[in-house]
Amino acid sequence: MNEPPEKFDVIVVGGGIGGVSLGYELSHDRSVCLLEQESTLAYHTTGRSAALFLETYGNAAIRALTTASRSFLLGPPEHFDTELLTRRTLLQFAARGRGEALEAMFEQVRTLTPDARLVTEDEARTLFPLLREGVVDLALHEPGSMEVDVHALHQGFVRGLRRRGGVVATRSGVVALERTAGAWTVTSADGTRRRAPVVVDAAGAWADSVAALAGASPVGLRPLRRTIFVLDTPDDVDTRQLPTLSDIDESFYLKPEGDRMLCSPADETSTEPTDARPDETEIARALDAIHEATTLEARHVRSSWAGLRSFVHDRTPVVGFDPNVDGFFWCAGQGGYGIQTCAALARVGAALVRGEGLPVDVAARGLDVADLDPARCAAPPHIVDA
Numbered sequence: 001m002n003e004p005p006e007k008f009d010v011i012v013v014g015g016g017i018g019g020v021s022l023g024y025e026l027s028h029d030r031s032v033c034l035l036e037q038e039s040t041l042a043y044h045t046t047g048r049s050a051a052l053f054l055e056t057y058g059n060a061a062i063r064a065l066t067t068a069s070r071s072f073l074l075g076p077p078e079h080f081d082t083e084l085l086t087r088r089t090l091l092q093f094a095a096r097g098r099g100e101a102l103e104a105m106f107e108q109v110r111t112l113t114p115d116a117r118l119v120t121e122d123e124a125r126t127l128f129p130l131l132r133e134g135v136v137d138l139a140l141h142e143p144g145s146m147e148v149d150v151h152a153l154h155q156g157f158v159r160g161l162r163r164r165g166g167v168v169a170t171r172s173g174v175v176a177l178e179r180t181a182g183a184w185t186v187t188s189a190d191g192t193r194r195r196a197p198v199v200v201d202a203a204g205a206w207a208d209s210v211a212a213l214a215g216a217s218p219v220g221l222r223p224l225r226r227t228i229f230v231l232d233t234p235d236d237v238d239t240r241q242l243p244t245l246s247d248i249d250e251s252f253y254l255k256p257e258g259d260r261m262l263c264s265p266a267d268e269t270s271t272e273p274t275d276a277r278p279d280e281t282e283i284a285r286a287l288d289a290i291h292e293a294t295t296l297e298a299r300h301v302r303s304s305w306a307g308l309r310s311f312v313h314d315r316t317p318v319v320g321f322d323p324n325v326d327g328f329f330w331c332a333g334q335g336g337y338g339i340q341t342c343a344a345l346a347r348v349g350a351a352l353v354r355g356e357g358l359p360v361d362v363a364a365r366g367l368d369v370a371d372l373d374p375a376r377c378a379a380p381p382h383i384v385d386a
């Protein structure tokens with residue numbers, strides 16, 4: 001005879017940063033079970049990020065969520081036992097002929113990031129001496145940018161969730177969702193069944209597939225592959241003081257990491273949800289762009305990896321109850337910003353699960369519930385706007 005299913009208030013599907021942060025927030029006043037299909041949490045996108053915290057990055061909703069995450073990340077609660085942020089400034093440059101585009105961007109970002117400022121080519125080359133002369137039209141320096149200890153951040157959420165009585169089960173891919181008598185029966189691949197009135201879909205690139213199990217319409221999520229590779233830096237370069245360097249047209253970015261340089265072609269190749277692998281052609285293209293813009297000569301790639309950044313049409317996360325399926329809550333579409341926005345997005349998600357409005361600090365930054373509402377994706381356009 002089958003065991004009766006264990007009961008919870010909320011079952012979260014997915015153990016990346018989206019699932020663990022929202023599970024953590026909800027565990028404050030709810031019994032939470034988090035289910036992950038892999039044998040380790042954070043195996044997919046969360047474990048493969050560039051670990052950057054950039055307040056000028058992304059659209060207005062992303063900038064609101066990022067800036068609203070800063071205070072949590074700077075002073076996390078007791079479950080987080082190390083510092084999560086380290087200073088790493090950002091230098092975004094506009095190549096020759098692109099200065100006006102950077103000025104327009106600066107006008108948009110300066111309200112929420114007042115310490116960001118435009119700098120000349122000379123100043124840019126002082127900040128990042130590896131930049132070649134004659135490449136930069138204008139640059140934007142963001143002194144408040146940070147890098148994130150993603151492992152410590154993710155683990156802190158998991159630890160907090162467990163300490164509050166939450167259950168975390170790996171190797172527990174959800175294969176069926178059935179709603180009866182006001183609650184979901186959630187079946188994992190090994191046949192284990194659990195019940196809860198609310199299911200949170202935090203399945204990253206697989207969020208539309210999980211929604212299909214519940215009979216919910218897809219939100220039109222598109223996983224886009226992004227590659228990272230690692231180069232040596234010249235012995236005479238002190239990488240500790242170097243900013244992250246990014247071209248505003250995203251032909252590449254570079255982030256110093258110890259005595260190496262973490263590089264990305266900033267590629268966005270549409271793919272199925274999968275265990276992503278690096279794209280060698282994109283690495284070759286990025287090496288050319290890096291050699292053109294900087295004096296970094298290295299060609300030997302030390303290591304490389306790739307992950308999936310999953311977006312809906314407007315590049316804003318999808319957070320809220322499904323408009324047509326009772327008790328099915330979306331937490332998806334964090335794209336390339338899921339680490340830097342997680343603290344605020346989890347507070348937003350928890351408030352919406354509880355039927356409350358947005359946290360005041362998030363609303364004060366101009367974000368509206370409608371910006372995140374899954375209903376806006378009912379007939380998603382096919383284009384992912386840049």
Ligand SMILES: Cc1cc2nc3c(=O)[nH]c(=O)nc-3n(C[C@H](O)[C@H](O)[C@H](O)COP(=O)(O)OP(=O)(O)OC[C@H]3O[C@@H](n4cnc5c(N)ncnc54)[C@H](O)[C@@H]3O)c2cc1C
Binds near residue numbers: 036204
């Ligand atoms: C190369 C790269 C660089 C990036 N750089 C940054 C950065 O600098 N800053 C930043 O903020 N963001 C960055 N990002 C984006 C960030 O990593 C993502 O937004 C974030 O990790 C998404 O988290 P997630 O929890 O939604 O997805 P994931 O981490 O993929 O987690 C989803 C989980 O759901 C599980 N799952 C799926 N289906 C099921 C199922 N049926 N049952 C159970 N479990 C299931 C998966 O196994 C997976 O573990 C980057 C991403 C990439 C790829």
